Amino acid sequence: MLFPPLQTGKSVWYGPAMNHRKQEWMIALSPIEIVELEVAVKSFKESGKSIGEMGKSDFSLPIFGKKLTQLKAELINGIGFSLIKGLPLEKYSEKEAATIFYGIGTHLGNARSQNAKGHVLGQVRNMGLDSTDPKVRLYQTNERQTFHTDSCDVVGLLCMQPAKEGGLSLLVSANTVFNEMHRRRPDLLKLLLQPIATDRRGEVPEGMLPYLLIPVFSYYKHKITPFYQRQYIESAQRFPDAPRLTAAHFEALDLFDELCNDPNLHLTMMLEKGDMQFVYNHAMLHDRTGFLDDEDVYKRRHLSRLWLAIEGDRQLPEVFATRYGSIAIGNRGGIVVQGTKLTIPWMADLLADL
Secondary structure: OOOOOOOOOOOOOOHHHHOOOHHHOEEEOOHHHHHHHHHHHHHHHHHOOOHHHOOHHHOOOOOHHHHHHHHHHHHHHOOOEEEEEOOOHHHOOHHHHHHHHHHHHHOOOEEOOOOOOOEOOEEEOOOOOOOOOOOOOHHHOOOOOOOEOOOOOEEEEEEEEOOOEEOOEEEEEHHHHHHHHHHHOHHHHHHHOOOEEEEOOOOOOOOOOOEEEEOOEEEEOOEEEEOOEHHHHHHHHHOOOOOOOOHHHHHHHHHHHHHHOOOOOOEEEOOOOOOEEEEEOOOEEEEEOOEEOOOOHHHOOEEEEEEEEOOOOOOOOHHHHHHHOOOOOOOOOOOOOOOOOOEOOOHHHHHHHO
16 A cells, blocks of 8 residues: 655644634624525425425525535635534524524535434434443533544534533544654554444444444545544444454554644634534544533533535545445435434424433
């Protein structure tokens, strides 16, 4: 295997410097753009369609849509993330807010299923579940998530309610982490360019292994693409036929985590109510710190989430099809198993499970 060179371009950045470049990644909604979103919601309601049936043509944004086109280009070819601020959530019902968020998503890509239940608009809340259970996804807990990627091109979050304390969002450039490992320990970096077993956590498509075999760093078409979830890598060792992690693998993974957690590399932000964050999974890793919830169940941390497949995106290596179902640009990513039906869960559904 040809050892990849150091990566260059706008996707290589360091958190402290990026914190002073907010004009490049922060978008403040103007009053005219908010009105345009509200008109689009009203028009969509009158169509009689369900949110899951919505396409870009169903949510017309003649003004703000131009910014979203620029945002999409910046996600794919630029710094890899954006934060949209100023959505006045207090004016809207849960379904109206969801319609706005999903509608914005249609201008960026196509929504994908986020779990075996087929949720295309995920609800991220602390369900009080045990993170050591190999079938539990970490977003269902209030514990530190650790840096990871999601199984889609772009992940979007709408903050419906921040936590009482904590729950900070952390972002790091995968290319920056790659370059730092390249300079410091190329011997360990080589191990991360080879397939490593990652647990599917019980969400296994028909005919597939219960774990994935994808490198932490894939080098394809002159681009580095990350795929990472440390807890799932370690829990995959429960399968006897999964390739074993050696002491050198653990050293490589530890260095990877150390770099991601280095405040000189990552960027930290707090998502406030109404904030929308979009992150490009093929150039970024994201994380969320642990948090303390309010005793009032209706004031607990709550984010809506989108997984999107993006038109005009980069090509991915064939191995990603084992997780994404397909590597066809604009029609890849998500989690689909036998019996999966696309749906949107609502707050009432979540509260019934608490």
